[in-house]
Ligand SMILES: Nc1ncnc2c1ncn2[C@@H]1O[C@H](COP(=O)(O)OP(=O)(O)OP(=O)(O)O)[C@@H](O)[C@H]1O
């Protein structure tokens with residue numbers, strides 16, 4: 001039996017490991033937290049930092065193929081892993097993605113539409129407002145970025161520019177969409193239905209698929225994502241986040257070279273999930289069919305919901321087409337993704353409108 005090693009032990013790694021096991025692979029995962037979501041479910045949990053080359057090499061040695069659930073692992077560590085075992089996606093993909101400036105320049109060179117951007121290392125580099133400033137490295141879930149309506153006070157500016165940043169124009173988008181696709185080692189690619197995403201405070205709140213957009217817009221989004229995957233020589237599942245402007249144009253926001261929160265709906269809605277498809281791609285197995293049965297809505301369950309205790313899950317029992325996923329995290333902190341639920345079928349469309357009411361009901365009084 002072969003082993004798939006996963007760098008990172010969060011919920012993405014957990015769902016990935018479960019899918020890989022269904023394909024007949026053993027699984028190993030590396031994370032600093034022994035009780036992390038993925039370490040709870042893999043055959044070989046390994047405790048260690050994903051940015052520690054020795055720990056990463058230990059994972060590689062017990063694995064036949066290595067992949068990752070987190071794209072910010074330092075390049076030198078990835079190079080060491082890739083020297084020992086096949087690593088997908090390849091370190092060259094991560095080298096482009098990890099630094100927002102490098103990523104934006106790569107997209108620019110490829111002719112991808114995106115918001116005007118520039119390097120920014122101080123307030124002097126902000127010629128106009130409003131503007132969005134993002135740390136070049138180590139940002140996720142809206143962390144390490146600021147939306148500025150006017151010049152920040154010196155303290156805020158010092159905090160923001162403590163590390164190199166990029167600035168980009170604030171995009172007055174109509175909708176946010178993402179395209180999730182999976183590219184095999186042989187270049188064959190499958191694309192999931194285009195998803196529409198609602199963010200709150202920079203964090204994904206809910207996704208629905210298919211996105212409510214014209215078919216030609218969906219086709220254009222898919223074209224952009226396919227082109228990006230080819231240009232990167234991606235292997236595995238990846239997501240391209242885009243803004244849809246009121247005039248119908250699409251701008252690429254960013255690329256995630258991994259399974260993505262906006263693809264969780266595929267677990268219930270598609271013949272093959274984004275996780276299974278990723279495992280198939282990196283393990284060199286034929287990709288599966290990705291057709292969706294019908295519409296789906298996914299809603300994230302954030303730590304805030306646990307403020308007064310475990311939510312009342314019994315309220316979900318009678319909702320047709322609903323599946324609840326919890327990630328096995330022991331401590332619920334605000335801003336932490338604790339789980340999600342998906343509604344598929346006829347009731348999905350209504351769930352998109354009802355999600356807030358549902359979350360309010362789940363929260364203990
Ligand atoms: N230039 C922009 N104009 C308008 N809104 C923006 C802009 N950049 C980011 N946002 C909003 O903030 C959200 C998070 O931004 P972004 O995707 O760049 O950050 P992130 O930290 O990588 O987030 P995540 O990990 O959730 O993908 C976007 O989905 C969007 O809602």
Ligand SMILES: [Mg+2]
Pocket residue numbers: 241254
């Ligand atoms: Mg994003």
